[in-house]
Amino acid sequence: MKSHRRAFLRFSLAGAAGTLVLPTIIPARVLGAAAPSKKIHVAQIGCGRIAMTMDVPGIIKHDAARIVAVCDVDSKRLERAGKWVQDYYGKKSGSAKDGVAQRFDDYRKVLKQSDIDAVAISTPDHWHAEPVLAAALAGKHIYVQKPLAMTIAEGRLVSDTVRAKKRSFQIGSQQRSTTQFRIACELVRNGRIGKLRTVRVGLPTDPGGGDERQMPVPQNLNYDMWLGSTPQVPYTEHRVHPQNSISDRPGWLRIESYCLGMITGWGSHHVDIAHWGMGTELTGPLEIEGKAEFPMKGLWNVHGSYHVEAKYANGTTVVIDDKFPNGIRFEGSDGWIFVSRGGAKATASDPASSSGKALDASDPEILNSSLGPSDIHLHKSDDHHLDWLISIQTRQPAVTTPEEAHRSTSACQLAWVAMKLGRKLKWDPAAEVFQDDQAANALLARPERAPYGTQRLVSQS
Numbered sequence: 001m002k003s004h005r006r007a008f009l010r011f012s013l014a015g016a017a018g019t020l021v022l023p024t025i026i027p028a029r030v031l032g033a034a035a036p037s038k039k040i041h042v043a044q045i046g047c048g049r050i051a052m053t054m055d056v057p058g059i060i061k062h063d064a065a066r067i068v069a070v071c072d073v074d075s076k077r078l079e080r081a082g083k084w085v086q087d088y089y090g091k092k093s094g095s096a097k098d099g100v101a102q103r104f105d106d107y108r109k110v111l112k113q114s115d116i117d118a119v120a121i122s123t124p125d126h127w128h129a130e131p132v133l134a135a136a137l138a139g140k141h142i143y144v145q146k147p148l149a150m151t152i153a154e155g156r157l158v159s160d161t162v163r164a165k166k167r168s169f170q171i172g173s174q175q176r177s178t179t180q181f182r183i184a185c186e187l188v189r190n191g192r193i194g195k196l197r198t199v200r201v202g203l204p205t206d207p208g209g210g211d212e213r214q215m216p217v218p219q220n221l222n223y224d225m226w227l228g229s230t231p232q233v234p235y236t237e238h239r240v241h242p243q244n245s246i247s248d249r250p251g252w253l254r255i256e257s258y259c260l261g262m263i264t265g266w267g268s269h270h271v272d273i274a275h276w277g278m279g280t281e282l283t284g285p286l287e288i289e290g291k292a293e294f295p296m297k298g299l300w301n302v303h304g305s306y307h308v309e310a311k312y313a314n315g316t317t318v319v320i321d322d323k324f325p326n327g328i329r330f331e332g333s334d335g336w337i338f339v340s341r342g343g344a345k346a347t348a349s350d351p352a353s354s355s356g357k358a359l360d361a362s363d364p365e366i367l368n369s370s371l372g373p374s375d376i377h378l379h380k381s382d383d384h385h386l387d388w389l390i391s392i393q394t395r396q397p398a399v400t401t402p403e404e405a406h407r408s409t410s411a412c413q414l415a416w417v418a419m420k421l422g423r424k425l426k427w428d429p430a431a432e433v434f435q436d437d438q439a440a441n442a443l444l445a446r447p448e449r450a451p452y453g454t455q456r457l458v459s460q461s
Contacts, residue, residue, distance in 0.1 A: 005422070020385060022373075039063075039066045040141075040393075041116050041118070042059055042066065042067050042069075042117070043064075043068065043070070043110045043118070043119045043120070044056055044069070044071065044122065045072075045110060045122070045131055046121060046122040046124075046145075047070055047074075047078055047080065047364075048072070048073060048077055048123075048246050048250070049114065049241075049246045049247060049250065050122045050172075051081065051120070051292065052080070052084065053460065055120045056085070056120075059121075059385045059389075060088055064386075064389045064390075064393065067085050067101055068101055068102060068115070069101055069102040069103070069104060069113065070101050070251065071104040071107050072302075073105060073222040073226050074222075075105065075221075075437075076243070076267045077246065078103055080246070082100075082103050083099075085101040086098075086101060107131050107134070108134065111135060111138040112138075117141060117340040118142065118143070118168070118437065119131070119139065119143070120244060121135070121145065122142040122172075123145070123250045124226075124250075125258055125259040125260075126150050126229070126252075126256050126258040126259070127228055128148060128149060128150075129150065129155070129158050129241070129454050130228065130452065130457060132148070133157065133158055133454055134457055136162045136164075136165040136167050137457075137461050140167065140304055141168040141169070141388075142170075143169075143170045143385070143388050144169075144170075144171055144266040145172040146171050146172045146269065146272075146405070147260075147413075148402075148405045148406055148407040148408065148409040148410060151413065151443075151444060151445050151446055152413050152444045152445075154271075154432070155406040155409050155413075156410075157454055158454075161458070162402040163403065168388065168395070169398060169400075169401065169402050170384065170385075170387065170388035170391065170399070172384070173384075173400050173408065174384040175270075175272065175341070176273070176276065176379075176381065176399045177381040177382060177384035177399055180339050180342075180359040181273050181276075181339055182380065182381075183359065183367075184273075184330065184337050185276040185277040185378055186375075186378050187367070188278075188336060188337060189277060189376045189378070192334040192369050193330060193332030193334050193335040193361075194332075194333030194334030196277075196278060196314075196316050196331070196332045197315070197316060197317070197332060197333065197366060198316065198331040199278065199316060199318045199328060199331070200324050200331065201267070201270045201271060201274055201318060201319065201324065201327075201329075202321065202322070202325045202327055202329075203262050203266045203322040204262055204322065204326060205261075205303075205305060205322045206253060206254045206261060206262055206300070207300070208254070208295040208298050209298055209299070209300050210236075210238040210251055210254065210299070211236055211237070212298070213236075214234040214236060215235055215237060218243055221240070225452075226240060226450050227449070228449070228452040228453075229448035229449050229452035229453040230258065230449060231449060237251070238300075238410045239251050244399065246368070251300065253265060253302075254299075254300035254302050255299065255301060256302055259302065260303075260412070261302030262302070262303070262322070263308075263415050263416050263419065264409065264413065264416065266326075267320065268412050270320075270327070270328050271320075271408050273339065275404070275408050277330055277377065278312065278314065278316055279314070280292075280316075280407075281404040281407060282383055282404065283312070283313070283407065283429045283430075284312075284410055284427060284428065284429035285318070285425060285429065286311055287310065287425065287426055287427065288309070288424070288427060289308070289309055289424035289425065290320075290415055290419040290422070291307055291419060291422050292419035292420075293306070293307065294420075303419055305322050306321070307321045308321070308322070308418060310414070313429075320415060325338070325356065326340060326341075327340025327341070327389060328340070335361060336362045337359075337360070337361045337362075337367075338360045338361070340356070340357075340358055342357060379397075379399045384399070417440055420443065425437060432444075
């Protein structure tokens with residue numbers, strides 16, 4: 001089946017770069033019941049910085065899809081996104097009335113629309129797991145920004161549900177669709193640096209601070225729904241997102257109720273690549289220990305400087321530290337490979353990545369090594385959003401499956417638990433519990449404020 005899929009990809013991508021060109025006839029054995037002539041109707045849930053700079057442009061450029069709806073709890077952002085989509089399609093067709101996207105202020109209304117096939121979820125981290133679950137239960141295909149969930153309990157529920165409902169899934173770990181990351185992982189997996197011993201992961205940090213003074217809730221914002229299952233707290237703009245910009249980095253990224261900090265923010269990218277190169281995409285560490293600096297006061301309370309070490313069953317140790325160069329360095333018995341974004345940013349307001357080479361090695365000849373037919377060849381994707389759309393059409397897995405997304409996210413969450421407790425922890429990756437440690441196990445889930453929450457959603461389904 002993989003050879004059929006590769007043939008389909010070569011054929012369908014024969015047109016202009018970045019555009020899906022569908023052949024007139026595709027054998028049923030390749031696409032199954034998916035109709036090749038039918039555009040995939042996509043709804044964009046969350047219309048902020050990542051949505052409007054990455055996900056909406058990344059999806060809308062492909063002819064296989066059509067964005068038919070936008071949704072946000074902030075009406076200003078909702079209208080901006082709706083106009084952007086309409087202007088894009090209007091310019092493309094020459095008719096200003098073409099491409100009017102439906103507007104929704106509640107994602108649950110989106111999921112009731114029978115003409116919507118798929119959703120792209122670009123909400124704050126604390127609003128990832130719940131709409132993914134709801135979308136899967138509603139029969140929609142799902143693209144969601146990373147990290148997959150706020151807790152390991154949420155992630156397990158999401159992975160199990162999406163797989164049970166057999167929905168096409170992709171998470172925003174776009175490094176898997178960037179050539180140098182795949183090449184690095186293939187070389188490591190095929191022993192080009194000998195036996196893998198250590199993986200060093202360098203991540204940035206976020207500053208403390210933030211204005212804690214209570215402010216009136218803007219009329220355009222459904223603040224209660226924005227808070228979702230998190231505790232009710234006073235509104236301040238530094239808690240949520242800028243009211244007059246979608247390009248600036250929002251405050252919620254620095255508050256533990258809504259994001260665990262860079263350990264999941266960038267960690268879910270880099271640990272995902274570490275897992276891919278190690279061949280541990282479907283498991284987790286056996287031991288983990290960490291330490292971190294946490295602000296003693298202030299609105300922004302995610303971790304500052306940190307150091308984490310995790311040991312895996314294959315004998316590899318993963319070391320995560322904010323003082324390492326931003327990227328992933330695989331160290332083996334015969335050399336090393338370093339891979340990063342090479343200075344590229346996901347958005348203009350993101351911290352800078354490594355300014356060095358995007359792909360480097362202890363010996364340049366390692367990078368020139370070719371793979372034979374019997375070597376391990378990883379899923380090749382050159383466009384993360386397109387890879388998801390093809391998955392919907394072919395019903396073949398995208399480059400990142402729900403379980404892989406859960407395992408890369410959960411490894412970061414384990415690091416966060418170790419950082420909070422400041423000691424070594426023993427982890428059972430099969431049962432997903434800490435061994436003989438009640439304090440650590442208490443951090444695998446968190447209370448959910450009614451009427452929101454993943455447990456409540458599943459119990460009512």
